[in-house]
Amino acid sequence: MQSTGQEKIWNILMAGVGGQGIILASDVLAAAALAAGFDAKKSEIHGMSQRGGSVTSHVRFGRTVHSPVIEEGCADVLLSLELMETLRWLPFTHAGTGLIVSTEKILPANVAEYPAGIEEEIRTLAPRARFLDPAALAEKIGDKKYVNVALCGVLADILELPETAWRRAIDAHVPGGTADANWRAFCIGRDLSSSCPGPGVSSR
Template sequence: MLKPVDVLMVGVGGQGTILASKVLAAAARAAGYDIKVSEIHGMAQRGGSVVTQVRLGEKVYSPLISQGEADVILAFEELEALRWLAYLKPGGTLIINNQQIYPVPVLAGAAQYPENIIDQIKARGINVQVLEATKQAIACGNAKAANVVLLGALAQKLPIEEATWRQALAATVPPRFLEVNNAAFTAGFTAATGSGAGC
């Protein structure tokens, strides 16, 4: 019996949220899960929110995750983590990239980016894991691989073999970027265990 898992991926346009969800779906499918995926693009080309809901289980009937039901939120950016925090279930895990990307209202001076977001989240007693995913991805050779650093950390939370994740990466990522993405996955995977980070 495969235990159901609901994963919410939140970020902004250009961060590779959709690619990450495709890798997760491929790995989960290979591991025998039924999968449903829902994607929401909010002006993604202009740095707007991109939200992907991935539901895994023995049999999944709906792609949508309700508030308070996500087992894991994978946040590619701090403000998006705060924005979607209500979807995390009690006892769930938030994996967050400590990157800040200012949305258009902030850039236009019409709003302020909240201060100390990670501290605010920790103060709520939430199980949060903070990664320097962008910094680690740069060390691996490409800042855009931050999404795969985060996937590496997520892999530690799911009952899917590491080799299955690697196969999913190879099937999803263009061959010329595979070496960098494998290194990024390793960086996130080891960071999640506390055994090291970086390339």
């Protein structure tokens, strides 16, 4: 994964909890990369992990991608849909990784209390992490169903994929009749990025 010059491979790790919709978000991203003319690979685990377990989806794109999984310390972006999961997958990031963190808190089964100090710990280790409140975002969009696509919009600002590629990817992956609503959500997410200080990303 040590890449140079035009051979840059983008590594985007999405993390969360089974049932949060990581698969759709990562499908959209991978399809957008493909539509933009890149080679792309994506990997995640189904099965047992769907039952409320911790889940990740790896998306990689560039000129030629070999491994479907990202190497530890090599993620360009970590998009986390759940607060504590951000820390669980932090070993995949480095000092220059862009962190987009949803402040959603989901209690693991058989745990009485959400651990304290998570957000502070993320801020200390990754000072440029950007936190997003999913409820506020849902309110802005008008429907919480489209929040994950809005988060793709936040990603879009970092990844420099053409807008047409994103549009094609969204049209192809969201349920019939919701493409326009999803596109609006995507744009809200994207504009959120450019209007406030974004997470830093290692240069190409």
